[in-house]
Amino acid sequence: RSVALVGAPTNLGQRRVGVESAPETLRRLARDGALAPPGWDVHDLGDAFAREDGFRSAADAAADGGATPFAAASAAHRKLADAVTRALGAGRHDVVLALGGDHSVSIGSIAGVLRDAPSARIVWIDAHADVNTERTSPSGNLHGMALAVSRQRRGLSRDDSNDFGGAYDWLRTTRAPPLDLAKRVTYVGSRELDPGEETLLNALNVSRFTGVDDLRAFTASLASDDDPGSPIHASLDVDVLDPSAFMPCVGTRARGGLTTEQCVDVLRALAATGRVRSADVVELNLEACETDEERAASAANAAALLNALLKSP
Ligand code: DIR
Ligand code: MN
Ligand code: MN
Ligand code: MN
Numbered sequence: 635r636s637v638a639l640v641g642a643p644t645n646l647g648q649r650r651v652g653v654e655s656a657p658e659t660l661r662r663l664a665r666d667g668a669l670a671p672p673g674w675d676v677h678d679l680g681d682a683f684a685r686e687d688g689f690r691s692a693a694d695a696a697a698d699g700g701a702t703p704f705a706a707a708s709a710a711h712r713k714l715a716d717a718v719t720r721a722l723g724a725g726r727h728d729v730v731l732a733l734g735g736d737h738s739v740s741i742g743s744i745a746g747v748l749r750d751a752p753s754a755r756i757v758w759i760d761a762h763a764d765v766n767t768e769r770t771s772p773s774g775n776l777h778g779m780a781l782a783v784s785r786q787r788r789g790l791s792r793d794d795s796n797d798f799g800g801a802y803d804w805l806r807t808t809r810a811p812p813l814d815l816a817k818r819v820t821y822v823g824s825r826e827l828d829p830g831e832e833t834l835l836n837a838l839n840v841s842r843f844t845g846v847d848d849l850r851a852f853t854a855s856l857a858s859d860d861d862p863g864s865p866i867h868a869s870l871d872v873d874v875l876d877p878s879a880f881m882p883c884v885g886t887r888a889r890g891g892l893t894t895e896q897c898v899d900v901l902r903a904l905a906a907t908g909r910v911r912s913a914d915v916v917e918l919n920l921e922a923c924e925t926d927e928e929r930a931a932s933a934a935n936a937a938a939l940l941n942a943l944l945k946s947p
Pocket of ligand 4: 761
């Protein structure tokens with residue numbers, strides 16, 4: 635079986651430098667044979683855009699008040715969407731993995747996936763819900779708005795100016811339908827929601843599985859899915875793991891969280907459906923932690939999660 639890697643080396647969706655280097659880290663693990671289980675063949679398709687196009691220094695972020703540079707972020711995401719659609723369409727790969735980068739890259743990968751398969755399901759595995767709009771976002775960081783953009787193609791701007799300066803207008807002219815949160819999205823592991831996100835998800839009645847019992851309920855629910863034919867895109871923010879024990883190297887540490895083993899179980903259950911066609915792995919930031927031990931553990935745990943997504947033939 636074949637897994638394709640597409641790099642998305644960007645930090646534009648948040649303010650910390652370092653997350654743009656994760657594709658290189660994950661590739662190194664792939665070259666060392668640590669990324670795919672036996673029976674899988676790794677095909678590295680390179681980066682969807684140049685690192686310079688997705689990079690902002692900490693000084694730049696401070697200079698512009700930390701606000702997301704939407705035009706630059708959007709241009710990178712558009713290239714990722716094209717790379718993902720191309721990789722899926724070629725039919726040569728069983729699974730396509732987008733390697734972030736911060737979680738805003740999912741705006742691109744989801745557009746790319748929905749263009750290939752409009753009925754795809756999104757499983758959002760993350761400590762956070764990433765469904766803030768410009769109005770509800772406490773941070774102004776685009777990585778916390780990825781699903782809101784995929785859903786509405788607009789950010790409900792704070793000041794009633796054009797949303798994102800029109801940067802995401804291209805989403806309206808792709809063949810990708812807007813993402814229906816209630817019908818297509820399931821949250822796993824979300825534990826730190828902002829007030830506006832909580833209100834929205836409750837109003838739309840979006841499925842969320844958080845605690846340990848919930849995780850079991852989620853894996854059980856996969857067997858009785860009402861739409862077993864549709865492909866699954868797993869969007870994996872590694873901050874879903876407990877930062878104190880398993881994933882210290884992330885930009886936003888949320889108290890508590892899954893053990894690596896719990897997350898592996900969820901991912902294996904997803905893989906066992908045979909429906910996982912694509913995934914993101916995002917937010918690994920080896921500059922956001924202190925020691926070499928933390929870096930080694932975080933990278934190894936990220937690789938363990940990716941391996942669990944690939945079903946043994
Ligand atoms: C927070 C953090 N909810 C925000 N989001 C993160 O900025 O909107 N998502 N870190 O992964
Ligand atoms: Mn091959
Ligand atoms: Mn996230
Ligand atoms: Mn997160």
